[in-house]
Amino acid sequence: MMFEFLDSLNAIELTPGMTLLSLFIGGLIMAVGLIIARTVKLLFTKYYAPKLSEDSAKNIGKLLYFGILIISFLVFTSSTGIDLSGLLVAGGIFGVVIGFATQSVVSNLISGIFLMIEKPAKQGDSIDLPDLNISGTLVDISTFSIRIRRFDGTIIRVPNESVFTTPIRSLTSSQVRRSEAIVGIAYKEDISKAITAMETEIMMTMPFVLSLPKPEFRIKELADSSVNIEILVWHPREDWGEVAPKLLKVVKKALDDNHIEIPFPQRVIWNGKE
Amino acid sequence: MDDSTTSPSFGVFDISDSFELNLPNNAIRLTKISENVFSYARKDSSGNITEKIIPSDKDTLRIEFAPIDALNYPAKRTNFMYLDFETPVFLSESAAAKIFVQCPIEMGIFIVNGTKKDSLDWFSCEPEKSRFGLYGSPDSGILCKYYKSHVVNSYDEHESFVNTVMQLNLQNQLGSGHSINKVVFPINENKLYYKDNHCKYDSLNAVLKKKLTVEVLDVEIQTIETDWTEAPPFEFSIPYKRIDMDVD
Numbered sequence: 361m362m363f364e365f366l367d368s369l370n371a372i373e374l375t376p377g378m379t380l381l382s383l384f385i386g387g388l389i390m391a392v393g394l395i396i397a398r399t400v401k402l403l404f405t406k407y408y409a410p411k412l413s414e415d416s417a418k419n420i421g422k423l424l425y426f427g428i429l430i431i432s433f434l435v436f437t438s439s440t441g442i443d444l445s446g447l448l449v450a451g452g453i454f455g456v457v458i459g460f461a462t463q464s465v466v467s468n469l470i471s472g473i474f475l476m477i478e479k480p481a482k483q484g485d486s487i488d489l490p491d492l493n494i495s496g497t498l499v500d501i502s503t504f505s506i507r508i509r510r511f512d513g514t515i516i517r518v519p520n521e522s523v524f525t526t527p528i529r530s531l532t533s534s535q536v537r538r539s540e541a542i543v544g545i546a547y548k549e550d551i552s553k554a555i556t557a558m559e560t561e562i563m564m565t566m567p568f569v570l571s572l573p574k575p576e577f578r579i580k581e582l583a584d585s586s587v588n589i590e591i592l593v594w595h596p597r598e599d600w601g602e603v604a605p606k607l608l609k610v611v612k613k614a615l616d617d618n619h620i621e622i623p624f625p626q627r628v629i630w631n632g633k634e
Numbered sequence: 635m636d637d638s639t640t641s642p643s644f645g646v647f648d649i650s651d652s653f654e655l656n657l658p659n660n661a662i663r664l665t666k667i668s669e670n671v672f673s674y675a676r677k678d679s680s681g682n683i684t685e686k687i688i689p690s691d692k693d694t695l696r697i698e699f700a701p702i703d704a705l706n707y708p709a710k711r712t713n714f715m716y717l718d719f720e721t722p723v724f725l726s727e728s729a730a731a732k733i734f735v736q737c738p739i740e741m742g743i744f745i746v747n748g749t750k751k752d753s754l755d756w757f758s759c760e761p762e763k764s765r766f767g768l769y770g771s772p773d774s775g776i777l778c779k780y781y782k783s784h785v786v787n788s789y790d791e792h793e794s795f796v797n798t799v800m801q802l803n804l805q806n807q808l809g810s811g812h813s814i815n816k817v818v819f820p821i822n823e824n825k826l827y828y829k830d831n832h833c834k835y836d837s838l839n840a841v842l843k844k845k846l847t848v849e850v851l852d853v854e855i856q857t858i859e860t861d862w863t864e865a866p867p868f869e870f871s872i873p874y875k876r877i878d879m880d881v882d
Contacts, residue, residue: 535712535777536768564762567708571780572716572767596711596766596777 378440386440393432401425414483415501419476422503464521468504471524475501486531486597492522495531536570537597539604543611544586546621551579551587554620558591561614566606568599585625642795644701644828644863646746650694657741657795658759664697674743676755684755688745698751700865701798701833702742703821705779707758713874715821716767716778721785722815722882725806725842734788735817737800737835738764738781739826742868751866759795769818769879776877778818794831800824801837803856808842808849808881818879819853827862834862842881851879 369381401421409417459466481487481498487508488495496510505517531537545554555577562575569575573594580590591611595603615622642655649672655662659679667673667687672695674686688695705713717735725731740758744751758764767780786792789799806812817840824836837856842849 534773535775536772538772563765567761567764568766570767571765572718573772594768594772596709598711599709602708 378442382440386436389436389439390432393428393435397425397428397432400428415476415479418500418502464519465504468520471520472501472503472505475506475520475524480528481530485533488529488531489518489523489526490529491526492518494518531600532597535597536594537600538592538594539600539607540593541591541604541607541611542580542588543591543608543615544583544588544622545615546623547587549587549620551589553618554589554615557614557618557620558589558611561610561617562591562593562607565610566593566603568595568602570594570596584627585623643831644699644833644865645830646696646698648694648696653697655699659761660741660757660759662743664695666695669693674754676757678757678761684757686754688754696746697754698744698746698866700742700744700863701739701795701826701828702756702865702868703824703826704738704740704758704764704781705822706740706756706868707761707764711766712777712779713820713822714769714776714778714818714877716769716780716816716818717783718767718780718816719783719785719814722813723785723804724811724813725804726811727809728806729811730803730805733802733804734786734791734799735783735802736781736786736792736797737783737821738779738797739795739833740764740868741795742866744866753868756868760793760797769816769877776818779821789832789834792832798826798833798835800835801856801858803837803839804841805839806842808844812842813882814840814842814851815882816879817851817853818877819855820874820876822867824855825857826865827858827860828865829862832862833865834858834860845878848878849881851881853879 366381369384370379372380374380374383401424404421404424405417409421412420483498483500485498486496487498489508494508494510494516496508496516499507499509499515501520503520505519506523507515507517509515543558545551558577559575562569563571570593575594576592578590578592579587581588591607593603593607612622642657647653649664649666651666653662653664660676662674662676665673665675670690670693672688672690674684674688676684678684704715715737717737719735723731723733738758738760740756742753743755745754763781765780767778768775769778770776781797784791786799789801792799802817804814817838819838821835824838827834836858839852839854839856841852841854843852844850845852
């Protein structure tokens with residue numbers, strides 16, 4: 361019964377060399393290929409992916425899945441007797457047309473591959489793209505674009521090509537980061553006293569500021585109205601939010617408490633008759 | 635011990651009604667607020683209050699008050715401790731010495747349930763001295779908890795609930811004299827022991843030696859023999875790699 365059914369399928373010729381039976385077998389091959397691809401991806405995700413970095417695991421998973429599907433497709437075409445040579449010639453011409461039309465897509469794809477190989481940052485890193493004025497946490501690097509969760513909570517998608525050609529500043533590559541602030545004090549004030557006051561207040565009220573390296577104070581500029589002091593403090597990389605936004609507030613309090621003047625911009629005008 | 639305002643000391647306490655502990659910069663109060671429900675409150679010197687409600691399956695609540703590694707305030711970021719000696723120790727060629735150095739501690743409150751101990755709260759009795767420091771350069775250095783440590787004469791020279799004393803066994807296997815002015819080590823591997831209001835750490839062996847062609851200070855733990863109670867570890871530890879210290 362079964363053989364008769366298969367014989368009847370084999371008798372129906374769709375195109376020269378291609379019967380309904382070969383198409384049926386090809387479909388089975390594709391279905392089995394799909395099941396194998398999904399199973400392999402599932403096993404990989406369960407047993408091997410946890411040992412790899414998140415983005416590598418994701419990319420290798422995709423590679424395995426689509427690799428098995430492509431092999432299945434090739435087996436399918438050879439089993440059904442489909443001749444791809446004509447398709448290749450047509451595809452060649454069509455490819456040139458498509459190539460021009462999809463230039464940026466291909467560029468993004470190639471850039472994505474190089475980004476995955478080079479790994480300038482990994483998933484979860486805080487990065488800054490100064491040329492694009494984007495900073496945040498890298499969510500993932502995918503085939504055509506990367507996604508960054510900005511510090512305001514929104515997610516921005518950036519094409520791989522733009523990322524590949526722009527400087528990338530990693531904010532989490534070392535265990536500590538430095539934050540800076542500049543404050544101006546009046547010319548009449550004692551600079552050493554001001555520095556001591558600021559250092560004491562920083563060490564008393566900012567527990568995330570490192571004791572070693574110690575906070576550093578540099579005379580940045582003898583400016584028009586004030587002596588500008590640059591304050592440089594180190595802190596654990598995770599705790600930027602506990603230090604940088606609060607630094608100026610702490611410094612101002614220290615100067616206020618010690619009656620050290622932070623001058624307004626001022627200009628002395630001489631009357632020509634005097 | 636039961637239902638009382640006690641002079642502070644480490645240990646296990648059964649609470650059936652209320653319990654208070656007055657510590658430097660911190661006051662703790664545990665109260666039974668209804669049947670099988672207790673409240674925990676801690677007030678620090680800045681007036682900040684930490685409160686928790688603790689349901690219990692018994693009439694009484696058993697807690698353990700114990701010293702823990704000073705790694706949690708202001709936030710847990712590292713397992714490494716950087717003890718910076720106020721006075722460096724000089725070891726001449728082939729010399730060995732036993733010294734005692736002060737080491738900071740924090741306080742841990744644990745709920746005891748049979749053999750299981752759950753972390754309820756932790757705090758520092760000297761928060762202004764609980765700081766971070768970097769051992770090495772900013773690009774490749776190791777983030778540590780940093781403490782300016784006094785070299786003392788014995789285990790007794792410490793400030794209760796603020797710091798403790800650790801024995802350091804120093805040895806110089808190098809061909810010349812060297813000063814040692816700091817040790818950096820993963821402190822979570824050292825066990826803490828307590829008795830009344832005293833506590834002490836396992837010792838450290840610090841050996842100045844050559845590894846291949848590099849002179850290093852090799853720091854290893856030396857477990858001590860004691861009948862004091864071993865303090866429970868507090869929550870999780872951060873994965874880390876072993877390091878070799880450079881010789882100054």
